[in-house]
Amino acid sequence: MRIRIHFAGAFLFLLVVAGYAGLSSLQLGVYIDDKVLHFLTFLVLTLVFYWVLDTNRRRTLHLTLAVCTGILGVGSEFVQAVLPNGRSFDIFDIVANIVGSLCGLGLCSWYHKRMLERKRGRQRGRGYSGGEGGEEEGLVEDMDIELGEGPGLGGEGVEPQDSGIVDVMGTNGNGSSSTAAGAKTRSLEQRVDEWDENDPDAWGEDDGMEEEDITSGSRGLPDLTPKKRTE
Template sequence: MRIRYPFAGAFLFLLILAAYIGLLPHSTSSSIPSNLQPNDKFLHVVTFFFLTLVFYWIPDTTRRRSLQLTLLICTLALGIGSEIVQAILPNDRPFDPFDILANLVGSLGAVGLCSWYHRRMLERRRKARFGALGDERGDDVELGGAGGSESGLGPQESGVMSLEQEVDNWDENAVDTWDAEEGADEYSAAAPGRGPESKVSPVNGEGAKRTD
């Protein structure tokens, strides 16, 4: 798994900025009028939306692994843990469960957006690399089409995965073996006399085609 350093640097900057604003003591009297002050819950939603949005693209890995890491670190650890730390620190900021709710809403919104875009990006990259894969609901057995649905077998029993499962587990950095397989097929097609229908004559040692 590789790291996208521009996204990692942006995430650290946003995290430090959010910690400075949310965890340090603040003055009760503000010079900004109350009617011009932004809503606190809205700030929580926006902050965790951008934190999660940037963190999702830090690991250069599969879509499923990026989704799991983002939910574990941003949504659960930061979204809930930040409010617990805020309540423990002596910064005159009380614990508010609605702040946790706002954090979760912003984080889950970013996770859904990034996951959808990541899936679309992988589908376009696969089509550009391997050619058109056809419709998800087509009759192609390799894509889990009608052949797998009629037998009633799941992907573990039949060995066939749907397009969505292939996209979730596909790593764009992996080395494919399609060139080697195509080379083996071309070699077998170029040597027709090596098939099982030919045998060596016991008389002169030359290849003779079976007539039976």
């Protein structure tokens, strides 16, 4: 929660002017009706005070209602009746203060609600989830995943996408690939370039070796198949 300096300065200035006009012996009833003056004064005071504090809507609503409507709107009339300024206590002045303050509070609350709805609408339109990290999400949306852009897809500081490089033993502390037992990494393109269609395939040899291993391994096992009884 922070204070908006411009609204705070404007509220203090208006409060001093309204306090001098209401608590002194200055008579303004000859220029404008007293009840209308009370209404307009607290309407403007509430409109300005609502935007002094930058916080959530509910807290601002409750604080403005307590300060402007309760303390200033009602308490000012009791202070005016105590001071020797030739003014008398009038309940209708309190009513005018409360009505003006509530009208200003209603206008501010309505505008604040619409402002928050427009902000949420813009965030939903941009695909934001709200809150912190919105800038990073916007950058991710601008990237083309199919072109290998984005986190973990070949962007800056990450591994390239589908590069065909097979890291056998990982990397050491210095960032270079460690080799063990003569293991070498070759890309898929290099393997395709070195492939010769006239070379015999080793698939059949591998199958033959597997069958030979199975038969040789089965020679040392006892014959568990049931035998027919001969009478």
